[in-house]
Amino acid sequence: MSTSCHSPASRSLADWLAVLEGLNIAHIELGLDRMAAVAGRMGLLSLPSHVITVGGTNGKGTTCALLESMLRAGGHSVGVYSSPHLLDYRERVRLNGGHPEPAAFCEAFAAVEAARGDIALTYFEFGTLAALWLFRAAAPEVVLLEVGLGGRLDATNVVASDQTVVTTIALDHTDWLGDNREAIGFEKAGIFRPGKAAVCGDPLPPRRLLEHASGLGTPLYCVGRDYRWASDGRHWSFFGLGLDLADLPLPSLPVMNAATALAVLACSPFRLTPAQIKRGLREARLSGRLQALTPQLWVDVAHNPESAAYLAERLAALPVRGRRLGLVGMLRDKDIAASLAPLRPLVDEWYLAGLAGPRGASADILAQWLPEGRRFETVTAALQTARADCGEQDIVIAFGSFYTVAEVLANETRQPASE
Template sequence: MKQRSLGEWLAYLEQLHPSAIDMGLERSQKVLARLALGKLAPRVVTVTGTNGKGSTCAFVASLLRAQGLKVGVYSSPHLLRYNERVLIEGQEASDQQLCDAFAAVEAARGEISLTYFEMGTLAAFWLFYQSQLDAVVLEVGLGGRLDTVNVVDADLALVTSIGVDHVDYLGDTRERVAFEKAGIFRQGKPALCGDLDPPQPLLDKAADLAAPLFLRGRDFDLSSADGSWSWRGTAADGAQV
């Protein structure tokens, strides 16, 4: 069988599933189980929010790398080339790495139809697992609760902001959007929200899961004056930093 180029793979992915967007985790969960990857990395950070996801992913990855950790980042969409979506140690995945990852997912999926985003996400997961990383930072594509990224459990969940968008998929109120985005929270795992007025469903979800929730304006904040930035925050042990 002739090996596909990256361009050929991407063209193939575009026609693989009848719908460009098909929310739900079942298909991806089945294929992920077949890939038998285990935990992608010792630390998994998942980022969602109406705005600021990409910059937050870049900032978090930079902090982790500054600690000497080997980090992978998955984000979307890309600006110029698909390779931008998958970073390993700050470098874009090569065409060959992506082709190998797509081939692995294609072999595992069998009869299961996957969307472009689902295939790309699972391919990134496969590549991260092979790279033996210390941490991965994952950007949600749409919402959170039913987004393919959410098939992986987050050790830290970040919600940048909450606004009304993609109403056909997430609902037409901030409360409904917050419910979807809080779907990335996990039992007992810390979560952080940068929205200054987080809707009640997000607070309720954190409480239901006993997930320590750090809120902007209460537990941390950022201000600027005279050309400099000031930060205050609360450490996991409650100490002010």
């Protein structure tokens, strides 16, 4: 794996990230053998924290952010592992709302390198082990682990978890997880543990997910059956699992994910007051989720049909007096047609941006579904033109991929790379 001339002890964070990006596993290899072996050597198969593993197709990051915010409002220390990052690799690990210093990441990466021996690791596996090492050192009361891909064979699944949650089940990553909800639901249910409470926030849980929970002896609590929520557009209410809460503030993140997070809390050993819950809901934030960078520039990481449909619902509710200008960049392995369909009626002008890399879709590919769109080689070029075209009453909404949002954010913030 030696792709840097620096010794492990002298590497900066930028050096380590170059090493990770140069790992020799050329494709995703699903499986836990490598992770389990290295985690075992490092003593990371269990953590001195209450571990909640969060899986699902959409809503994992927002559910983690909502849980984090409410738990912290209740006075609990919280660690979060989430991916991908947008601008700074350190975004992947949060400890009590902040990010570890670069030196701490370097120490964690060096510990993984020393322990792995001749075991090859992927970028995500290496980073996950480093995050677990940081959590063991910090020992927060609660650790929230966001699944990277699927669940059953995901790197996060080597850790002994105390609770699990599956947010939603929809078609995404079908090359890896299967081409139907039943197959995908089974993969997501792979994070369940015997005797440990699990929550499902999908109103139509696949049969195979339910059967897997039953076969394992996992207490499974489902929305619509074990708990319910309702909103009048100004406030919302949660009922079930021993919690009956009314007049809750609408968070900036999806209410359905807030309900899932509350169900997880209801099944946990942590007891929060209504005031603490309300404070956590009000304060929860997550970059890239229908985020207004300026009054005229919005970004959202929606990148599959389910998340695009939710974005369309939110976008339709925005009070826009002028035009909606849509800037889209996507990966070619996503369901581009179905992801664009709910947004086409809402967008007045399209700016099609190519994404770099082998997975990136060119503007010409996007134009197969949006022939009326203007084509650009990069997100930056599309953004410059869209902003120039944007009138005082118009808005630009950039979406389609984490890469798209990251490039827009980089243009807006001019944030330098981590060192």
